Structure formats: structure tokens, C-alpha cells
Amino acid sequence: MVWCEQLVTWCCLALLSVSQSLTVADLTTTTDKISTTATRTTKSSASTKRSIPTDAPMLNYIFDIHNTINKHQHHRDNRWGPHFEGESQNVTAQADATVILDCKISLLQGKTVSWLRRHEDGERMILLTYGQLTYTGDSRYTVEFQYPDNWKLKIRNVNSSDEGQYECQISTHPPMTIVVNLHINAPSVQIVDALGEPLRDKYYEADSTIELLCVVRHMAMQMQYSVVQWLHGNRILNYDTSRGGISVKTDLMEVGANSTLSIARVGPTDSGNYTCVLTTMPDKPATVHVHVLNESLAELHHGTANITTENNVVLIVLFGIIFTHLLMALR
Structure with missing residues (x-):
């Protein structure tokens, strides 16, 4: 009995030893598998990161675009500053009109905009505006800011003295400028014929109708300021009702x-100087001398033709006599 109990004890111990050996081996194997799996996972992760450009082209494209935008924006912020939209220009205006000179500026960044005018000698500059303040004593000049970027110089009732070079300036270092050359068309007043040629003399028959056309150019006409007046001598005809038959029509x-x-049924008393003048430019009138004839122009032309023919006959006779005398003298 004792021997049997000892045998059973040895068998149990042997089984326990084998079980422990297998458990350690399994744990070792399992640990090795986990380590191997972790290593493979790490390598796979690194490989995945390196393979983004190939395996995920869209993500790579977006990433590149994002970087490009950031780089461009950063570069633009460093490089770009205030600059003009557009280039220097030439502006032509009519006398007495209101002129607006544009100056469009992007990314002003707190700088100040000024308008200056270059003096006739080309050396000195006259400050007109600084920011939104007007520095010149001429009240016709003002600066108007039009959102978002236009610093406009406004000049009312321009005339020939306003012609010249204007500069819009940004207060950078050195200052940035853009030039506007302003040209004012000189006003002209002329009395013209049917072909548009200036008239100096005009002939009419008695009882006919005088019709004279006065052309005003390069002048901004406003009824409340500029009125075309017609005069016969020193008498204003626009509102003359004493004679009758007088009509003045002005198209602005x-x-x-x-x-x-227009003057109907003219007679000798209607002869004389007729003047067209602007009330805003009394120093630049246009004048034509009108001749009213008692006889018709056709008769006058016929009489002139007869006189010319008679004169030609007399000249031929005289030339013949002189030629005959010369021949006799030579003999």
C-alpha cells in the first residue's frame, strides 16, 4: 500500500512538470508572436507613411495644394504692398465742365494718398489734397473717396488754366506716383455757312430772310449759366419784339x-454786323457783316458779268493799238 501511494505521487509530479514546461513554451511562443506582430505593425505603419504619395494621391494633392497656398500667401504678404490699379493716362475735358481724375489703389495698408499738380516750369509741385483734406485755396478742387479703392480728384468748372500734369501719390519710401495729363479743349464760337466754313460777309436780297448759324464747340453748356446771344450792332435780338419776324433757336x-x-423780310436797315456771343465768354464773339441789296443777286451778278465783258473788249482794243504802233516803229 505504501508503495502504491508513492507511485501515484511520482506520476502526479511528472505530469505537473510537463504541464509547466508546455505553459512556459506556449508563453514564449506567444510572446515571440506578439513581438513579431508589433514589429511588423511598426514596419507596416512606417511603410504606409512612406507610401502616401503613391497609395493616396488625392490626399497628397490636397496636402501639396495647401502647402502651395500657404507658401504663396506668405510670400505675397512679404512682397506685396500698396500699388496702383492701372497706368498713367490722358484726360480731355470741355471748358466749364466738371472733371474727375481717378486714382485706384490696392493694399493701401495705412499709407496716405495725396494729389499734387506739377507747376508749369516742370520743377515745383503744388499740394492739392492730403488724405481726405483739401490744401489748395481753390474751392473748385476736392477729393472724394469711392469705396473700395478710388481716391478721386474732382475739379469743377475747368478752364484752360487747369490744363497740365497731375500726380496721385502714395506715402511709401520712396513715394509711388501715377500721372494724369489733363487737356482742356479751348472753346470756340463761329458763325458758319452751309459747309461749316467761317463766314465774314453774307449777302441777302431785300425782302428775303436772313439765316445765320452760330456753332459753339468745346464748351459744357448749361442753360442757367451759358446763353447764346445774338446782337445786331449793340442791340440784343434774342428778346427783341419791336421789329418782329426775329427768331432765335438754340440746341444745347x-x-x-x-x-x-432768322430775320424775315429784311431791308437796308437790317444790314450791318451780326454777332454771336456766349454770356460766359463775352471776350470771344463771332461776327459776320450782312449786306442787304436793293437789287436781286442775279441782276447784280449779270451786271457784274456785263461790266467784266466790256472791260475785256477795251483791253483787247488797247492791246491791238499798242501792238500796231510797235510794228510801225520797227519798220
Whole structure:
């Protein structure tokens, strides 16, 4: 009995030893598998990161675009500053009109905008505006800011003295400028014929109708300021009702005006100087001398033709006599 109990004890111990050996081996194997799996996972992760450009082209494209935008924005912030939109220009205006000179600026970044005018000698500059303040004593000049970026110089009732070079300036170091050359068309007043040629003399028959056309150009016409007046000598005809038969019609246009004077059933007393003048430019009138004839122009032309023919006959006779005398003298 004792021997049997000892045998059973030895068998149990042997089984326990084998079980422990297997458990350690399994644990070792399992640990090795986990280590191997972790290593493979790490390598796979690293490989995945390196393979993004190939395996995920869209993500790579977006990433590149994002970097490009950031780089461009950063570069632009460092490089870009205030700059003009557009280039230097030439502006032509009519006398007495309101002129607006544009100056569009992007990314002003707290700098100040000024308008200056270059003096006729080309050396000195006259400060007109600084920011939104006007520095010149001429009240016709003002600066107007038009959102978002236009610093406009406004000049009212321009005339020939306003012609010249204007500069819009940004207060950078050195200052940035853009030039605007302003040209003012000189106003003109002329009395013209049917072909548009200036008239100096005009002939009419008695009892006919005088019709004269006065052309005003390069002048901004405003009825409350500029009126075309017709005069016979020193007498204003626009509102003359004493004679009768007088009509003045004036058509205003953007570039000036056309004014027509009509006088019906004229006689010798209607001869003389007729003047067209603007009330805003009394120093630049246009004048034509009108001749009213008692006889018709056809008769006058016929009489002139007869006189010319008679004169030609007399000249031929005289030339013949002189030629005959010369021949006799030579013999």
C-alpha cells in the first residue's frame, strides 16, 4: 500500500512538470508572436507613411495644394504692398465742365494718398489734397473717396488754366506716383455757312430772310449759366419784339451748342454786323457783316458779268493799238 501511494505521487509530479514546461513554451511562443506582430505593425505603419504619395494621391494633392497656398500667401504678404490699379493716362475735358481724375489703389495698408499738380516750369509741385483734406485755396478742387479703392480728384468748372500734369501719390519710401495729363479743349464760337466754313460777309436780297448759324464747340453748356446771344450792332435780338419776324433757336449739346438766327423780310436797315456771343465768354464773339441789296443777286451778278465783258473788249482794243504802233516803229 505504501508503495502504491508513492507511485501515484511520482506520476502526479511528472505530469505537473510537463504541464509547466508546455505553459512556459506556449508563453514564449506567444510572446515571440506578439513581438513579431508589433514589429511588423511598426514596419507596416512606417511603410504606409512612406507610401502616401503613391497609395493616396488625392490626399497628397490636397496636402501639396495647401502647402502651395500657404507658401504663396506668405510670400505675397512679404512682397506685396500698396500699388496702383492701372497706368498713367490722358484726360480731355470741355471748358466749364466738371472733371474727375481717378486714382485706384490696392493694399493701401495705412499709407496716405495725396494729389499734387506739377507747376508749369516742370520743377515745383503744388499740394492739392492730403488724405481726405483739401490744401489748395481753390474751392473748385476736392477729393472724394469711392469705396473700395478710388481716391478721386474732382475739379469743377475747368478752364484752360487747369490744363497740365497731375500726380496721385502714395506715402511709401520712396513715394509711388501715377500721372494724369489733363487737356482742356479751348472753346470756340463761329458763325458758319452751309459747309461749316467761317463766314465774314453774307449777302441777302431785300425782302428775303436772313439765316445765320452760330456753332459753339468745346464748351459744357448749361442753360442757367451759358446763353447764346445774338446782337445786331449793340442791340440784343434774342428778346427783341419791336421789329418782329426775329427768331432765335438754340440746341444745347454735350460738346457745345448750335444757335440759328432768322430775320424775315429784311431791308437796308437790317444790314450791318451780326454777332454771336456766349454770356460766359463775352471776350470771344463771332461776327459776320450782312449786306442787304436793293437789287436781286442775279441782276447784280449779270451786271457784274456785263461790266467784266466790256472791260475785256477795251483791253483787247488797247492791246491791238499798242501792238500796231510797235510794228510801225520797227519798220
